[in-house]
Structure formats: structure tokens, C-alpha cells
Amino acid sequence: MIPTSYFIVLSALLFVLGIVAFFVKKDLITQFLSIEVMLNAGNLAFIAFAKAHGLIEGQIIVFFIITVAAAEAAVGLAIILLIYKQKKTIKSEDVNLMKG
Amino acid sequence: MALCQKYNLPYKMQEFLFFILAIICVGAVLAMILTKNPAYSALWLVLAFLGIAGIFGLLDAPFIAAIQIIIYAGAIMVLFIFVIMMIDVRKGLSPEKKKWTLFLSGFLGLVLLFELITAATGVFSQLKTVGTENIGSPAGLGRLLFTDFLYPFEITSVLIIAALVGAIVLAKKKENE
Numbered sequence: 001m002i003p004t005s006y007f008i009v010l011s012a013l014l015f016v017l018g019i020v021a022f023f024v025k026k027d028l029i030t031q032f033l034s035i036e037v038m039l040n041a042g043n044l045a046f047i048a049f050a051k052a053h054g055l056i057e058g059q060i061i062v063f064f065i066i067t068v069a070a071a072e073a074a075v076g077l078a079i080i081l082l083i084y085k086q087k088k089t090i091k092s093e094d095v096n097l098m099k100g
Numbered sequence: 101m102a103l104c105q106k107y108n109l110p111y112k113m114q115e116f117l118f119f120i121l122a123i124i125c126v127g128a129v130l131a132m133i134l135t136k137n138p139a140y141s142a143l144w145l146v147l148a149f150l151g152i153a154g155i156f157g158l159l160d161a162p163f164i165a166a167i168q169i170i171i172y173a174g175a176i177m178v179l180f181i182f183v184i185m186m187i188d189v190r191k192g193l194s195p196e197k198k199k200w201t202l203f204l205s206g207f208l209g210l211v212l213l214f215e216l217i218t219a220a221t222g223v224f225s226q227l228k229t230v231g232t233e234n235i236g237s238p239a240g241l242g243r244l245l246f247t248d249f250l251y252p253f254e255i256t257s258v259l260i261i262a263a264l265v266g267a268i269v270l271a272k273k274k275e276n277e
Contacts, residue, residue, distance in 0.1 A: 001111070001114065002111075002114055002115055002118050002158070003224075004224070005220070005221075005224045006118060006122075007155070007159065008220050008223075008224070009217060009220070010122050010125070010126075010155070012213060012216040012217055012220065013126060013213065014125060014126070014129060014152075015216070016209045016210075016212050016213040016216070017126065017129045017130065017133070017209070018129070019205075019208070019209060019212060020133065020205050020206060020208070020209040021129070021132065021133045023201060023204070023205035023208070024133055024201065024202055024205050025133070025141075027138055027189070029138045029141075029142075029180065029183065029184060029187070029189075030132075030138050030141050032180075033132065033138075033141055033142060033145050033180065034132075036145065036172070036176070037129055037132075037145065037148065040148075040149065040152050040172070043152075043164075043168075044152060044155065044156075047156055047159045047161050047164060048159060050159075050161070050235070051159045051160055051161075051235070054235055055235070056235050056240055056241055056244060057244070059161050059163070059164050059235075059241055060241065060244060060245060060249055062161075062164050063164065063167065063241075063245070064252060064256060066164075066167060066168070066171055066172065067171075067256050067259075067260065068256070068259065069172070069176065070171055070175065070176055070260075070263075071259055071260055071262075071263035072263070073176045073179055073180070074179065074263050074264070074266075074267045075263050075266050075267050075270070077179055077180065077183045077267075078266070078267040078270040078271050079270060080183060080187075081183060081186065081187070081270075081271065082270055082271075084186075084187050090187055090189070
């Protein structure tokens with residue numbers, strides 16, 4: 001079978017690409033999408049280690065992560081819609097209510 | 101590898117499938133970074149999620165692969181595309197861009213990738229292929245979910261209700277203003 005290290009390297013690569021996308025992109029929606037990429041990279045590592053150790057618990061963790069990601073997407077997108085209604089922009093730089 | 105044993109896939113074939121799927125995933129995420137339009141980014145991400153679902157299938161997790169396609173590539177991305185349709189993305193974005201953030205984040209990404217690989221290589225040597233038996237059957241997963249993981253499962257349903265109520269409250273608030 002394929003060595004587990006291949007999957008871990010792919011997972012690390014996807015996670016780093018997600019972080020780079022988060023910093024390169026300027027609009028809130030694409031930044032939110034890159035968070036989903038990072039979550040998926042974590043899922044891939046969980047599944048790969050579950051396979052390597054022969055334990056099914058890793059897959060159950062991934063099941064919960066996907067459920068939480070769905071809840072997070074619903075609330076986050078509602079917040080992005082609210083920001084757009086109030087400020088007429090989805091650029092993350094323009095959302096500086098806290099002067100950060 | 102239950103699925104691969106069932107269909108009698110040789111090692112070369114599995115490796116070939118892995119590399120094809122990995123190239124699809126990484127290429128789709130790169131295309132997501134490079135496209136300007138958020139709608140195209142979302143569509144590229146659907147392709148990346150499909151590739152990841154294929155890799156889950158290779159890793160003996162058919163149930164997780166199925167919910168990856170149904171929930172991630174289906175439900176969550178449709179939600180994203182709905183919101184992109186409601187927002188005028190051309191008005192929300194301005195064309196000016198800074199070059200240095202690209203270099204800086206690329207540098208950060210390289211450093212982080214190096215660090216992650218270095219941290220993981222310590223583990224690689226201990227990872228013999230311990231379990232080659234069939235671990236990922238949906239029956240076993242469901243049985244574990246309703247016995248050992250019953251409380252997390254129920255708490256997750258409360259979390260989903262909370263997210264639902266929160267999203268509705270946030271969406272209602274803007275109509276009162």
C-alpha cells in the first residue's frame with residue numbers, strides 16, 4: 001500500500017496553500033474558502049493516521065469536523081452578508097471597526 | 101485497503117491514482133488562489149474537495165468520502181455560491197493590490213511547509229503499516245458513533261441547532277434596520 005508519509009506531505013502542502021491563500025486574498029469570502037482548505041488538510045492527516053494505526057476513531061473525528069465546518073460556514077456567511085449590508089464592501093481591509 | 105483489495109488494484113495502480121488525485125487537489129487550490137473572481141474560486145474548490153474525497157477512498161474511508169462529497173462539495177459550497185450571488189463582488193473589490201504581501205506570504209508558506217515536513221519526518225520512521233485490515237466500513241463507524249461517541253454526537257446536534265438559530269437571528273436583524 002501507499003506509504004503514509006505521502007498523505008502527510010500532501011496534507012502539509014494543502015494546509016500551507018490554505019494559509020498562503022488566506023494572506024494573498026483580500027475578500028472575506030475567499031479567505032473563508034481558504035479556511036475550508038485548511039480544515040480539509042487537517043481531515044486528510046486524521047484519515048491518513050487512522051489508516052496507519054488501524055483505528056476507526058480518526059474517521060469519527062473527521063465526521064465531527066465536517067459537521068462543525070458546516071455550522072461554521074452557515075454562521076460565517078451570515079456575518080459576511082451583514083458586513084456587506086452595512087459597509088457595502090467585502091474587503092477585509094475595510095472592516096476596521098476595532099482599528100486593528 | 102479494503103476497496104482496493106476488493107477491486108484487486110495493484111500497488112502501481114494505487115500509486116498512480118494517488119498522484120493523479122494529489123495533482124488535482126494542489127492544482128485546484130492553486131487555481132483558486134490565482135483566479136480573481138470569488139465564484140470561480142468556489143468552483144475550483146469544489147474540484148479540490150472532490151480530489152480529497154477520492155484520496156479518502158484510497159485511504160479506506162468510503163463513508164467519509166461520501167459525506168465529503170455530499171456535505172462539503174454539495175451543501176457548504178452551494179451555500180457559498182448563494183452568498184456570492186447575493187453580493188456584488190465587482191463592487192466589493194477594488195483592483196489595487198500590493199505585491200509585497202504576495203512575496204511575504206509565499207516566504208511564510210515555504211518556511212511553514214519546511215517546518216511541518218521537518219516535524220512530520222520524526223513520525224514517519226515509526227509508521228509501519230500497522231493496520232491493513234478493513235477499518236473503514238460504514239457499519240463499524242456507525243456502531244462506534246452510537247456507543248462510545250454518543251455524547252459528542254448528541255452535543256453536535258445541539259451545536260447545529262445553535263448555528264441555525266444564530267444564522268437566522270443574524271439574517272433577520274438586517275431587515276429591521
